[in-house]
Amino acid sequence: MVINGLMNELLPYELRDALTLSTADVVRRLRARLSPTHTVVIDEAEGLAPNQLFDAARAYLASLTGTASAARRLRASRVDEAQGILVTMDHGEETVDVHDGVTYTWRLVSRDVAGNSGSFASHGSGAGQHGRRGPHGGCHRSFELSFHKKHKEQALASYLPFVVDAAKAIRDRHRDLKMHMIEYDAWTPVDLRHPSTFDTIAMDGDLKRSVMDDLERFVGRKDYYRRTGRAWKRGYLLYGPPGTGKSSLVAAMANYLKFDIYDLELTEVKSNSDLRRLLVGMSNRSILVVEDIDCSVDLPQRGHEGGERRARHSFIGGEDNEDKVTLSGLLNFVDGLWSTSGEERIIVFTTNYKERLDPALLRPGRMDMHIHMGYCTSESFRILARTTTSSKMTTPYIRRSRS
Numbered sequence: 205m206v207i208n209g210l211m212n213e214l215l216p217y218e219l220r221d222a223l224t225l226s227t228a229d230v231v232r233r234l235r236a237r238l239s240p241t242h243t244v245v246i247d248e249a250e251g252l253a254p255n256q257l258f259d260a261a262r263a264y265l266a267s268l269t270g271t272a273s274a275a276r277r278l279r280a281s282r283v284d285e286a287q288g289i290l291v292t293m294d295h296g297e298e299t300v301d302v303h304d305g306v307t308y309t310w311r312l313v314s315r316d317v318a319g320n321s322g323s324f325a326s327h328g329s330g331a332g333q334h335g336r337r338g339p340h341g342g343c344h345r346s347f348e349l350s351f352h353k354k355h356k357e358q359a360l361a362s363y364l365p366f367v368v369d370a371a372k373a374i375r376d377r378h379r380d381l382k383m384h385m386i387e388y389d390a391w392t393p394v395d396l397r398h399p400s401t402f403d404t405i406a407m408d409g410d411l412k413r414s415v416m417d418d419l420e421r422f423v424g425r426k427d428y429y430r431r432t433g434r435a436w437k438r439g440y441l442l443y444g445p446p447g448t449g450k451s452s453l454v455a456a457m458a459n460y461l462k463f464d465i466y467d468l469e470l471t472e473v474k475s476n477s478d479l480r481r482l483l484v485g486m487s488n489r490s491i492l493v494v495e496d497i498d499c500s501v502d503l504p505q506r507g508h509e510g511g512e513r514r515a516r517h518s519f520i521g522g523e524d525n526e527d528k529v530t531l532s533g534l535l536n537f538v539d540g541l542w543s544t545s546g547e548e549r550i551i552v553f554t555t556n557y558k559e560r561l562d563p564a565l566l567r568p569g570r571m572d573m574h575i576h577m578g579y580c581t582s583e584s585f586r587i588l589a590r591t592t593t594s595s596k597m598t599t600p601y602i603r604r605s606r607s
């Protein structure tokens with residue numbers, strides 16, 4: 205005790221620290237001093253919050269494991285159906301990645317939670333055992349990213365952001381899509397498990413290609429929208445007779461882009477202020493769908509059949525509601541607040557009766573693309589036949605069936 209006290213009084217901190225280190229720690233520190241390698245430590249958590257960079261590195265490295273990874277011990281897990289099997293390296297293992305000509309070495313390291321025994325990097329099965337105690341194995345996990353010191357700037361300014369972007373793309377590919385519906389005046393998400401894709405949609409091939417191209421162009425033009433100061437949104441009007449695949453096309457778009465769907469049932473929205481709240485509450489990378497737009501809002505040219513619904517919708521609590529939802533209100537929100545409060549958003553209106561729509565909706569520039577979903581052509585029938593029977597229909601069969 206006395207000696208300890210004297211040491212604390214008399215010796216500088218660095219020397220005290222050195223005296224209390226184990227030989228292994230001293231060797232490690234010396235080696236680090238002399239090595240031309242720099243290391244960035246990415247801890248699993250920052251305080252109580254998870255470190256997003258750790259999660260990104262984990263997802264990114266999982267995509268390399270099995271190809272670039274030199275790791276001999278791997279961990280495999282499956283947390284949910286959409287995620288599939290996630291293969292990551294085990295504690296103490298290394299993965300080498302080459303990016304822009306620079307070699308990066310990733311190592312997964314575990315440290316004792318108590319911290320009183322210093323740090324350790326686990327090796328092989330023994331360390332793996334150690335790493336399985338407590339929360340995440342009773343240890344703090346970190347990735348150590350090493351590279352030659354002359355590439356420090358490239359590693360921090362270019363490689364790490366690249367890893368974050370790559371992880372985001374990987375997660376988007378595996379993410380569970382949601383369909384949000386209005387319940388008790390708020391969005392309620394449910395899993396979107398609609399099987400429709402552009403492969404299963406039966407429609408004219410050129411039209412299908414142009415829709416896909418348009419979507420791809422839209423999501424790939426972030427810089428264009430930024431540069432020109434335009435809202436990053438796109439509008440589609442789907443029209444055609446009932447049962448011709450309009451809803452299925454919306455699901456195919458969502459599955460293609462990995463966007464959530466927000467199903468805006470306008471008859472559930474009591475007022476413009478509720479509508480505004482709902483629109484602002486949407487996430488980015490999503491599709492807002494207003495089905496049967498000709499039936500859901502107060503359209504001036506709607507005939508007799510719409511009258512009943514209009515009356516029901518316009519009166520709330522027995523009084524004429526000044527704040528009622530109107531098409532112009534909706535379009536104003538979409539062009540204004542909604543456009544500026546988010547990014548990468550798509551709005552789709554569907555209707556069975558294009559001719560009944562308010563001209564405001566059909567005005568050039570309002571909806572970017574008008575898509576006609578008509579009755580089956582021979583081409584679309586072939587697609588339907590293929591997807592329903594899983595066997596290829598031959599052209600002669602189609603010809604026969606049409607005659």
Ligand SMILES: Nc1ncnc2c1ncn2[C@@H]1O[C@H](COP(=O)(O)OP(=O)(O)OP(=O)(O)O)[C@@H](O)[C@H]1O
Binds near residue numbers: 407445450577
């Ligand atoms: N073009 C199509 N391609 C693939 N499936 C289709 C197509 N048209 C219709 N179907 C099938 O028919 C059913 C009804 O289609 P869907 O609900 O997409 O049509 P809709 O045009 O949205 O109908 P509504 O106008 O009545 O809402 C779905 O099960 C869908 O799989």
